[in-house]
Amino acid sequence: MVNKNIIKVCVGSIHDFPVSLGKTVKVNGKEIAVFKLSSGKIRAIENRCPHKGGVLSEGIVSGDSVFCPMHDWKICLHDGNVQEPDSGCVDTYEASVEGDLLYLLIEE
Amino acid sequence: MQKKKLVLIGNGMAGVRAIEEVLKVSNEAFEITIFGSEPHPNYNRILLSKVLQGDTNVEDITLNDWNWYQENNITLYTGETVTSIDSVKKEVATNSGRVEPYDELILATGSLPFILPIPGSDKKGVTAFRDIKDTDEMLQASQQYKKAAVIGGGLLGLEAARGLLNLGMDVSVIHLAPYLMERQLDPTAGKLLQNELEKQGMKFLLEKQTAEIVGDERVEGLSFKDGTFLEADLVVMAVGIKPNVQLAKEAGLNVNRGIVVNDYMQTDISNIYAVGECAEHRGMVYGLVAPLYEQGKALAKAICGAEKVPYEGSVLSTQLKVSGVEVFSAGDFTEDEEKKAIKVFDEQDGIYKKLVLRGNQIVGAVLFGDSSDGNRLFSMIQKQEDVSDVAKVSILQPSGGNAGESLVASMSADDIICGCNGVTKGTIVEAIQKQGCSSVDEIKACTSASRSCGGCKPLVAEVLQHTLGADFDAVAQKEAICGCTTLSRDEVVEEIKAKGLSHTREVMNVLGWNNEEGCSKCRPALNYYLGMVNPTGYVDERESRFVNERMHANIQKDGTYSVVPRMYGGVTNAEDLRRIADVVDKYEIPLVKVTGGQRLDLFGVKKEDLPSVWEELDMPSGYAYGKSLRTVKTCVGEQFCRFGTQDSMGVGIALEKKFEGLWTPHKVKMAVSACPRSCAESGIKDIGFIGIDGGWEIYVGGNGGTHLRGGDLLYKVKTDEELMDITGAYLQYYRETANYLERTSAWIERMGLSHIQSVLDEAETRRELNMRMDEALSTYRDPWKEIVESKKTKKELFETVVTS
Numbered sequence: 001m002v003n004k005n006i007i008k009v010c011v012g013s014i015h016d017f018p019v020s021l022g023k024t025v026k027v028n029g030k031e032i033a034v035f036k037l038s039s040g041k042i043r044a045i046e047n048r049c050p051h052k053g054g055v056l057s058e059g060i061v062s063g064d065s066v067f068c069p070m071h072d073w074k075i076c077l078h079d080g081n082v083q084e085p086d087s088g089c090v091d092t093y094e095a096s097v098e099g100d101l102l103y104l105l106i107e108e
Numbered sequence: 109m110q111k112k113k114l115v116l117i118g119n120g121m122a123g124v125r126a127i128e129e130v131l132k133v134s135n136e137a138f139e140i141t142i143f144g145s146e147p148h149p150n151y152n153r154i155l156l157s158k159v160l161q162g163d164t165n166v167e168d169i170t171l172n173d174w175n176w177y178q179e180n181n182i183t184l185y186t187g188e189t190v191t192s193i194d195s196v197k198k199e200v201a202t203n204s205g206r207v208e209p210y211d212e213l214i215l216a217t218g219s220l221p222f223i224l225p226i227p228g229s230d231k232k233g234v235t236a237f238r239d240i241k242d243t244d245e246m247l248q249a250s251q252q253y254k255k256a257a258v259i260g261g262g263l264l265g266l267e268a269a270r271g272l273l274n275l276g277m278d279v280s281v282i283h284l285a286p287y288l289m290e291r292q293l294d295p296t297a298g299k300l301l302q303n304e305l306e307k308q309g310m311k312f313l314l315e316k317q318t319a320e321i322v323g324d325e326r327v328e329g330l331s332f333k334d335g336t337f338l339e340a341d342l343v344v345m346a347v348g349i350k351p352n353v354q355l356a357k358e359a360g361l362n363v364n365r366g367i368v369v370n371d372y373m374q375t376d377i378s379n380i381y382a383v384g385e386c387a388e389h390r391g392m393v394y395g396l397v398a399p400l401y402e403q404g405k406a407l408a409k410a411i412c413g414a415e416k417v418p419y420e421g422s423v424l425s426t427q428l429k430v431s432g433v434e435v436f437s438a439g440d441f442t443e444d445e446e447k448k449a450i451k452v453f454d455e456q457d458g459i460y461k462k463l464v465l466r467g468n469q470i471v472g473a474v475l476f477g478d479s480s481d482g483n484r485l486f487s488m489i490q491k492q493e494d495v496s497d498v499a500k501v502s503i504l505q506p507s508g509g510n511a512g513e514s515l516v517a518s519m520s521a522d523d524i525i526c527g528c529n530g531v532t533k534g535t536i537v538e539a540i541q542k543q544g545c546s547s548v549d550e551i552k553a554c555t556s557a558s559r560s561c562g563g564c565k566p567l568v569a570e571v572l573q574h575t576l577g578a579d580f581d582a583v584a585q586k587e588a589i590c591g592c593t594t595l596s597r598d599e600v601v602e603e604i605k606a607k608g609l610s611h612t613r614e615v616m617n618v619l620g621w622n623n624e625e626g627c628s629k630c631r632p633a634l635n636y637y638l639g640m641v642n643p644t645g646y647v648d649e650r651e652s653r654f655v656n657e658r659m660h661a662n663i664q665k666d667g668t669y670s671v672v673p674r675m676y677g678g679v680t681n682a683e684d685l686r687r688i689a690d691v692v693d694k695y696e697i698p699l700v701k702v703t704g705g706q707r708l709d710l711f712g713v714k715k716e717d718l719p720s721v722w723e724e725l726d727m728p729s730g731y732a733y734g735k736s737l738r739t740v741k742t743c744v745g746e747q748f749c750r751f752g753t754q755d756s757m758g759v760g761i762a763l764e765k766k767f768e769g770l771w772t773p774h775k776v777k778m779a780v781s782a783c784p785r786s787c788a789e790s791g792i793k794d795i796g797f798i799g800i801d802g803g804w805e806i807y808v809g810g811n812g813g814t815h816l817r818g819g820d821l822l823y824k825v826k827t828d829e830e831l832m833d834i835t836g837a838y839l840q841y842y843r844e845t846a847n848y849l850e851r852t853s854a855w856i857e858r859m860g861l862s863h864i865q866s867v868l869d870e871a872e873t874r875r876e877l878n879m880r881m882d883e884a885l886s887t888y889r890d891p892w893k894e895i896v897e898s899k900k901t902k903k904e905l906f907e908t909v910v911t912s
Contacts, residue, residue, distance in 0.1 A: 011909050018904040020625075020651040024715070025909040034909075038625065055667040058655040060628045067628035069655040069663055074627075 005108040014102045017042075022057030022066065027106055032093060033057035034104070035066065035077055042095040043077035044104055050088030111139040114411070115200060115210035117190045117355070119144025121153060122384025122400040123216025124172055125530065129408030131180060137412055140182045141208055143200075146239060147187040149173055153239070154397050154528065157264075157429050160243050160271030162791070164816055193359035195377050212379050212411055215356055215367060219349035219385040219395065224259065228321030234343045237268045249342040250275035257281075257330055257340035259318055261288040263428060265346035266301075269310055270430040272344070276785050280311040280338060282318060282330070292426045292437040296453070297460055297476040304433050304458065309784065313338065351386045351393055366393040371418035372410035373403055383407050390421055398422060401530025425486045425527070427479065432821055436479035439472035439489040440464060447471060468496035480862070483567045487519060516570040525571060526564045531557035533571055540575045547587075548572065565857075589848070590629035592621045597847045600634070604641050612638065612652050628654075633848035636735070639771055640843055643884040650905075656733035659905065660891045661718055669718060670711045672730035674768065677742045677760035677780075678706030684727060691724050704812075705739030705777060707732065719902045722892040729892040731769060735849070737776050740764040741789065745782035745799070752782030754799030759828060760788075763835065769888035770881075773846040773855075776839070791819050794852040795835060800824070804831050808838060808864075809856035817853045820861045822868075837868055837877035843884070844877075 011025050017036040024047060025032045033047040033056045043064070047057050054070030061067075064078050074083040075090060082088040094105040114130070116123045119142050127140060144150075148170070155169040177184045189203045199209045221236030223229055233253075235245050246268070249256075254277055258269045261283030272279045281288075287298030288305075302312055317333040321343060329339045351366035362368045362376040366388030373381045373389075383403045385395055394400070399422035406419035425438035441464050443449045452461045459477035463470060463485070469492045473485045488495075519525075521534030539545045539554045548568050552558050558565045588594050593616075595603075600619065609615045612634040616626050626634070635652040650658045661669035673688065688708060692700055699711035707730055713721055722729070732738055740763045743749065745756030760780040770776075779788035782799040790796025792812035796819050798805045803826040810819030822838065825831050841864065846855045856864065867873055895901050 009911050011911060016903060016909075018651075021904070023904075023909065025911070027911050052665065053667075055663065058659070058663060060631060060654065061651065062623065062625040062627055062631070070665070072628055 007106050007108050008096075008103050009106055011102050011104055013100050014042075014097055015100065017102065020061050022059065022061065024055075024057045025104070027104060028108070030106065032104065033066075034095070034102070035061055037061065037064065037077075042097065042102060044093040044095045045075070045077060045080055046091040048090070049073055049075065050082060050090060051086065056090070112137060112211040113209060114138035114140045114212045114214070115208055116140070116142045116214045116216060117200065118216035118218055118384070118386075119146065119150055119184065119186065120216060120218050120384065121150065121171065121397060122218065122404065123214060124150040125401055126214055126216065126381075126383050126404035126407050127182070128172075129404045130412060133408050133412040133414050135180070138212070140180070141210075142177070142182055142184045143188055143190050143202060143208075144184070144186045145189045146241075148240060149177065149184070149186070151240070152528070154429075156237070156240070156243050157267035157271055158818075159240075160237075160246060160268065161274045161430075162271075162818070164818075166240060168816060190355060193355065193380075195359055195380060198379065210379075213381070214407070214411075215361075215375075215380065215382040215386060216384045217352040217355060217386045219351050221345065222348040222350050223345055224318065224347060226318055226320055228323065228327070229345070231321055231323050231327045232325055233323070233327040233341055234321060234345065237264055237344050237346050238349075246272065246342065246344065247275065250277050253341035254278055255280075255340045256342040256344065257338055258344045258346060259330075260346035260348070261285070261312070261314070262291065262346065262348070263289060263426060265344070266305065266310075267429055268344050268346055270305075270308070272342075273309055277342070278311075279309070280313060280340070282313045282316050282332075282338070284315065284317055286315050288312075288314075289426075289428070289435070289437075292441075292474075293435070293476075294441060294462065294474055296451075297435070297437075297462070297474050300458060300460055300476050301428075301433065301435060305430075308432065349385065349395055351388070353386060356382065356386070364388050364391075371406065371420065372416055373407040373419065374410065381407050381411060389419065392421060394422060394424070396424055396426065398424070398524065398527040398530070401524070401527075404530070423486075423490050425482070425489075427482065434475070434477055434479040436475040436482035436485075437473065438482070438486045439470075441472035441474045465495070468494050470495060480566075483564060487523065490523070516567065516574045525567050526555075526557040526559075528564075529556040529559055531555050536568060536571045537575050540572060546572075546576070566860075587847075589633055590627055592616070592623040592626050592630050593619065595619060597633075597637075601637050601641065604637060610638065610642070610646060612649055626652075632657075636771060636773065636848050640884070643880075643887055657735070659715070659718065660729055660733060660895065661713070662733045664711065666712075668712045668714055670709050670732075671713055671718070671721060671725075672703065672707050672709050672732035673725050673727035674730040674764075675707050675727075676764045677740055677757050679742075679757055679761065680708075687725060687727075691721055694724070695721055697721075703732065703739070705732075706741050707739055716906055716908055719896055719906055723896045725892075728768070728890045735772055735774050737764070737767045737770050737772065737778070739777060741777070741779040741793070743781045743783075743785075743787035745780075749782060751785060752799065753801055754782040754804065756780040756782035756788065756797075756799060759797065759804075759831065762828070762832070766832070766836075767839065767885070769890070770839070770843075770885060772839070772843055773848050774851045776842075776852065792816070793819065795819075795838065797831065802826060804828075806831065806834055806838075809853045809861070811851060811853035813851075815853060820856065822861070822865065833874060833878065834868060836881045837874040838864070840877040840881040840884075841867060844880075 009027050017023050019036050020038050022033045022035050025034050031047040032044050035043045049068040051073050054068040056066055058069045059066040065074050067074055073086045080090040080092040096103045150172040152169040152171050158164045190200050191203050192201045199207055201207045221238040235242050256272045256277040256279045258265045258281045261281050269279045269281050287295050288301050318330050319333045320331045321327055322329045327343050331337050353363045356367045357363050367382040369382050369387045369389055373383050384400050403419050409417050423439050428435040447464050447466050450463045462474040464472035470488045519533045523533050525533050535555050539551055545551045545554050558568050589597050615634050631652040635649050639646045655663050661671050695717050697710045701709045703709050740760040742756045742760035745752040776794045778795045779790040779793040780797045781788040781790045790798050792810040796807040805824050806822045807819030808822045811817040
């Protein structure tokens with residue numbers, strides 16, 4: 001059995017996150033791209049495209065996907081999967097909103 | 109079954125074209141070997157003048173690259189010369205000792221430049237203009253020397269002279285005849301051509317015969333039979349060609365001027381063929397490209413044992429490839445007892461047209477100043493069309509646009525549309541009908557039509573239009589802007605206007621996008637179109653912008669940014685430089701680089717530092733990241749330069765101040781040069797200005813990027829006001845009609861230069877375009893300043909959240 005230690009980190013007020021854009025968050029040596037979608041949902045993924053390490057937080061967001069600004073790979077924000085015709089995957093993180101505050105759940 | 113061995117001697121246009129035709133008939137019949145003396149794969153020799161003139165580079169004129177040979181299982185030996193043919197043993201031997209057997213042998217040894225047998229012609233600095241090596245020699249000479257003499261005022265000589273002029277040399281053309289291009293033009297057209305080229309700076313010495321080339325080791329000048337003398341440190345001989353028949357002669361083939369062939373390109377020894385400039389057919393040796401293709405076809409059918417189609421000779425047409433001069437000639441254009449001419453001469457506009465008729469048949473034509481009817485007339489001449497029931501003058505000036513359509517309609521499937529690549533109407537029609545080509549570009553990719561000189565582009569477009577008939581508009585225009593919709597750019601813009609749509613979401617919703625929030629292609633496009641339609645009312649959507657435009661800086665591969673402060677016209681001062689240096693020190697910016705557009709680029713700025721870097725630079729944003737006016741490059745001009753005739757810096761600064769921050773379908777670059785030396789590289793910019801005595805030339809649609817394209821001359825203007833007026837209207841017309849992400853170079857080819865000119869010719873249209881341009885410009889605010897002043901934007905876009 002593997003022991004996983006999950007920590008919950010507050011990353012600020014929900015109002016500081018712009019709609020339909022990404023924001024870069026650095027937690028525990030990890031760089032995470034956090035998105036507030038037009039639906040109001042929060043998504044958090046690893047901030048590097050599996051292709052050439054493009055900064056996903058700066059990509060164009062459409063629905064539940066982000067387009068990498070470097071070479072236009074399309075990545076699903078929900079499960080982290082790269083969409084066809086490309087392939088690959090990025091880590092995803094759970095997020096929760098409590099009151100005005102946004103929390104990320106990170107594996108230690 | 110063992111394949112037959114086919115050997116080709118000569119890796120040039122004619123020979124390789126013949127091989128292409130053979131492969132078309134049967135790609136299984138032969139094991140093919142090609143020998144070429146030059147070290148390159150097959151290239152388009154007729155475009156060498158464009159390389160010399162700086163309009164294109166060697167890679168772009170390659171016809172078949174190394175891959176092509178490999179894909180077709182052809183063994184290619186370059187830099188290897190065949191030295192003998194043994195027609196009894198059926199084998200050839202080369203200078204490297206290789207012996208290659210053949211079943212069928214094609215000679216395509218081309219021709220050699222004719223070097224005048226005068227004393228001194230072996231001196232350094234004397235060259236022909238025939239291959240890449242010659243072109244390189246001329247390019248190199250131009251860097252060291254200034255005075256060039258071109259012997260020969262024919263097609264090739266003039267193209268060489270124009271190239272040398274572009275390279276900044278002082279060029280004199282020496283010609284034996286009393287007027288230029290006497291084999292293609294009549295005296296009137298020849299004189300008009302001379303006037304035009306003199307205006308471009310060329311000098312002419314007519315009816316001059318060179319007696320000797322003088323100099324020690326290197327040429328220093330020319331002395332003429334009449335006792336006069338001309339200084340020169342480069343001499344280009346372009347006095348003609350002679351078929352390269354040495355090898356054929358030694359092999360015992362029947363040789364006159366060229367290798368004698370029949371209507372199937374067969375020589376008098378069986379299994380040996382000859383094609384191209386080395387061949388003589390019915391007493392004719394052709395030095396132009398179109399016949400080579402017709403010959404290649406006849407040869408291929410014969411060699412493959414297919415149904416034979418005889419080659420019956422070619423009617424020739426010529427177009428001079430010199431920018432700013434339109435010259436066309438075709439067929440037999442000399443008048444005599446039997447042949448009478450119809451002439452139109454508009455001396456004011458320098459337009460001359462001549463049609464030569466034998467009885468009621470059109471047999472030749474000469475056009476100067478306006479060669480747009482060339483293709484149409486050439487087709488009539490090829491057919492020796494009977495015009496007895498047409499008002500003869502109307503052949504020269506057909507009313508309306510109907511003439512062109514009827515021409516294409518009346519052409520047969522075998523008629524050649526693209527002379528450079530030998531593409532017939534039938535091939536193009538097939539590409540449209542069977543392979544679904546719906547634009548000239550697709551046809552070009554599919555068939556090679558219009559891939560070389562591009563002169564047949566209008567004709568290709570007409571075939572497309574004619575073939576698709578009623579479907580044409582719908583199909584040709586209908587290119588959906590992305591996978592989220594089936595609507596084209598024009599349809600979307602039309603709907604935005606008609607329905608007064610004001611947000612990208614609204615557009616996608618109302619027009620039934622199949623992807624609720626669009627994608628990375630349509631969202632930036634819609635954002636642009638909405639702003640273009642309603643510049644003062646539309647609220648720009650930063651979430652629909654590509655990162656560079658949203659952040660107003662260029663993202664780099666490691667996630668840092670680069671920043672270019674505005675530096676109007678490329679002019680700076682000590683204060684700005686000092687401030688830039690201080691910012692570089694303070695923010696530990698790792699690299700400062702001068703850009704191609706004469707600006708300073710600060711690389712490796714951290715995202716969170718961007719707002720403070722801008723604040724401390726205290727300079728406007730250089731927009732080096734946007735689909736927008738980037739830079740106006742300038743030369744130093746009249747203030748300091750010995751040659752500058754105009755205030756290039758002043759005009760460059762004025763242009764940049766006026767159009768800064770303007771959103772455009774793609775990036776726009778400008779350049780202002782004060783004289784035709786064009787030190788600011790005005791010929792390869794979206795809009796380039798070249799100062800001439802008493803005014804400016806405006807070049808448009810140039811591009812120095814992946815698809816190198818020399819700009820087209822849009823107008824010559826006298827004053828700076830006219831220059832601004834044209835520029836504003838031109839740019840606005842581009843903004844209103846281009847597809848998002850379509851560079852001006854592609855746009856101009858799609859729209860056609862003459863169409864754009866006809867729009868801009870109307871003073872009222874120009875005024876309206878400029879009004880809409882001013883409205884768009886009125887919304888400009890410097891984005892760096894805005895961000896520095898907005899805490900909210902700074903926090904949202906630039907701050908990174910860091911938790912410990």
